[in-house]
Amino acid sequence: MSTYRAPVRETAFIIRDVLNYQRFGNIAGYGELSPDVLDAILEEGARLAENIMQPLNRTGDMEGCTRHEDGTVSTPKGFKDGYRQYCQGGWMGLSAPAEYGGQGLPYLVHTAVGEYLSSANMALMMYPGLTQGAIAAILAHGSDEQKQTYLPKLVEGTWTGTMNLTEPHCGTDLGLLRTKAVPNGDGSYKISGQKIFISAGEHDMAENIVHLVLARIEGAPEGTKGISLFIVPKLQLDQTGNPAGPNGVSCGSIEEKMGIHGNATCVMNYDEAQGYLLGAENGGLKAMFTMMNEARLGVALQGLAVAEAAYQNAADYARDRLQGRSLSGAKVPDRQADPIIVHPDIRRNLATIRAFNEAGRALLLWTALQSDIAHRSEDEKARQMAEDHLALMTPVLKGVLTDKGFEHAVMAQQVFGGHGYIEENGMSQFVRDARIAMIYEGANGIQALDLVGRKLAQDGGRAVQTFFKTVGDFCEEHRSDERMAPDTKALKKGLNDLQAATLWLMQNAVQKPDNAGAASYDYMHLFGLVALGFMWGRMVKTARDQLAAGADGDASFLEQKLLLGRFFMERAMPETSAHLARICSGADTMMAIPAEAF
Template identity: 65%
Template sequence: MPTYTAPVEDALFLLNDVFGYERYGNLPGFADATPDVVKAIFEEAGKFAGEVLQPLNQVGDRQGCTRADDGSVTTPDGFKAAYTQMTDAGWTGLIAATDYGGQGLPYTVGAVVNEFVSSANMAFGMYPGLTAGAYAAIDKHGSGEQKNLYLPKLASGEWSGTMNLTEPHCGTDLGLIRTKAVPRDDGSFSITGTKIFISAGEHDLTDNIVHLVLARIEGAEDGVKGISLFVVPKFLPDENGEPGERNAVACGALEEKMGIHGNATCVMNYDGATGWLIGDVHKGLRAMFTMMNEARLGVGIQGLAQSEVAYQNAAVYARDRLQGRALSGDKQAEKPADPIIVHPDVRRMLMNQKAFNEAARALVIWTALQADVSRGSADEAHVQAAEDHLGLLTPVIKGVLTDTGFANTVAAQQVFGGHGYIAEWGMEQFVRDARIAQIYEGANGIQALDLVGRKLPRDGGRAMMAFFKEVSEFAATHADDENLSAFAKPLGEAAKDLERATMWFMANAMAKPDNAGAGSTDYMHLFGLVALGYMWALIARTAHEKIADGAGDADWLKAKIVTGRYFMERILPETRAHVARIEAGSETMMALPAEAF
């Protein structure tokens, strides 16, 4: 039976010491979320995740969701009780505005709690996670009446939310959407069409489900410019704002999936369902991207979360499992064999996971803080810089954290050997659950194209230049620092690799766009390595400062430094391979005719 302990201490160290949480005290929500309050929240969230949600993870995987003939869906045993416990404790409204019954806490606090929930039970965490995305979209683009009707119910968790984009014939290319919206005299629309892969599309956890649906108003032009966004509730709200008449929307089927069995992934049929426009006509994609961007950061967190829980279990197993003797001589001579953690290759797998997890968590928190700045700062320059950061880093976090997170679950499974292939140990579930994160909310190849094709050149490359400046200045400033040179020098070289690849794209991608496509995934991972390396440099600087000041647990801080040096020596050099592949261009990749495959 797998276990999970939320990394509360690590999250607090990053938030308070590495990134200076108290410096953000002038932003909305931070005054009430003092460091002591945040510590208490993280501890309680960790306890809820470990004691309530984690024991249901294998239950949800084995039972899955069931659909009745009437289209209703039942979630696995224990899910409804756990969801009620979550809403009663106020976890669903953690970062929702106080005006709508939420607690109004920083987005960053919610991001950390999201990691804990996703590690403990990823399938369960998707129900409130999608609700948070629906809340954000309505909050930003909905009318005052829509906000007052839906946001309090979503914040409390009484109602849940979904996002409906994909159709049987189109996924990424939303311009092909066929779901149609016909105007009615009362200002509503009749929504007709089929959506697939709708996470949490139907379930028994809440009194109502609020679907956000992309559709084309009758007569609108083809392509993405003709798409609008609609709110289509499962039950039409009555005059008191409570669930009333059943709407003409139903779950036609449940998808049989590789993983996340505890979450209901539905085919949703809209048969003249009543919906209301959100935002402007034909501007639905822009409105939906509010939800999409939140979802992409959340999916990146899922990649980290599965990597973390898989690592924790692999580390415990490696310390306990006796197999063979250490190459350097017996370590536990009184026993028939040594624990497998003495073997360098087992250490390699564990260190790869540990070094990634701790830096990835830092990258998430750093970016989440920028989200708080973009939402609440009164300084226009700070808001612009924060929005630049979010635009640039969102595809990196989504793509790199989910690709590497999946690879790490496979490596953690490998630590278990044959037992990793057996369901009772839980490792194969982590592998299966983690796999979807590379696909949904925009497949990772699309994230890479978005980074190279849209994010790099945006505003004359302003966001990229700011990132280069920050990382390069840190590397140059600390290159001769006795404590930090082992971090600053390789970081500086990696930043040069990233700059070299960027310049290569500028010189070779405009005339031959396939060069950008051929190198985009390598570029995304190159960028991710530099960003994670920068996180380790910041962590190491803080750890050395605290050791010098006699603050904190010296052994714990020294372990941070050693783990960071491992990243710099063994993982960061991969930037060179990515550059070589990028500069190879697209010629051989695109040379064969389709018939040769």
């Protein structure tokens, strides 16, 4: 049976010490976030994750969801109560505007607590996770009437939300969608079609489900230019805004999946369901991407969250499992064998996972801070820089952290040996649950193409050049500090590789687009390594400064940061050279292989 402990101390170190969040007291929500309030929120979120959500994780995996003959869906035992406690604690509206019932606290804090809850129970937390995306889309694109009608219920969790894009014949290529919208003449539309892979599409935990559905209005242009976004509630609303009756929306089936069994992944049928245009006509993709970008950051968080839970269980097992003797001599001579934590290969696995987790957490929280600046700051230049950061980092975070999340769940399973393959130990669930994060909300190959094909050149390369300068300035600032030299030297080498790869793409991808496609995946991971290395540089610098100031009883915690940061620089950063070599090999060989040879 797996366990979980929320890494509250790690989170507080990043938010309070590395990011120095109190510098942003002029941004809405930050002035109210004193250190004591921050600590209280993190501790309370940890209690909810550890005591309520985590015990339901295995139950959800074993039981799954059940679709009944009338099309309704029951969630696993305990999920309704867990969701109720989540809502009653105000967690759904933690960062939502106060005018709609939220608390208006920073998205940074929402992200921090979101990690704990997703680590504890990824499948259960997908229900409110999709709702957060619906809230963001309606906030950004809804009319005043739509905001007043839907947001208070979504923020309090009485209603939940979904995102309906995929159809049986189209996934990434949304221009092929067939779901149609026919005007009713009163401002509403009849929505007809079928959507698949709809997470939280039907369940028994909320009074109503607000579906955001992509469809094509009759007569609209073909392709992506003719797509609109609609609000389609499961139950129609009466004049007071309360559920009144069925709306032609039904769950046709639940997908039998590899993982996240506790989440209802539905085939949704729309039979002239009443819907309402959200945003501009034929502007559906723009409106949906508000939700998609939020969802992609949420999925990146899932990659980190599952890797953290898997790591913790593997580390506990390695400390307890007795097997063999240390290569350098018995470490526990009064026992029959040493714990496997003494073996270098076990330590390689565990240190690799933890080093990526800690850097990934820092990168996600830094990006969440940028989201707050982008949406709440009154400084136009700061907002622009933050928006650039979000656009650039979203595909990197989604692709890299979910790839590594799955890889590291497998590594953690490996620590258990044969016991990792046995269901009762819980490691199999981490592996199975982590796998979907590499696929949904845009498969990771698509994230890589988005990064190379769109984000690098966006606004004349402004975002990527700013990132290069930020990392380069950090390395230069600490180049003469002998204590930091091993870290900054490795980081600068990685940055040089990333800049060389970027230059190669500029010189070789425009005339030959296949070069961009062939390089994109390696480029994404090269970029991710440098971004993660930069976060380690910042964490190591903070830890060194605090140790020099006396550490206040945290010396052991801070010294571990220095060791783990050095491990990342020695073991992970050298991979940038391999990525660069693959990028520069171009596309010729892979594209020359005949299709029939595969």
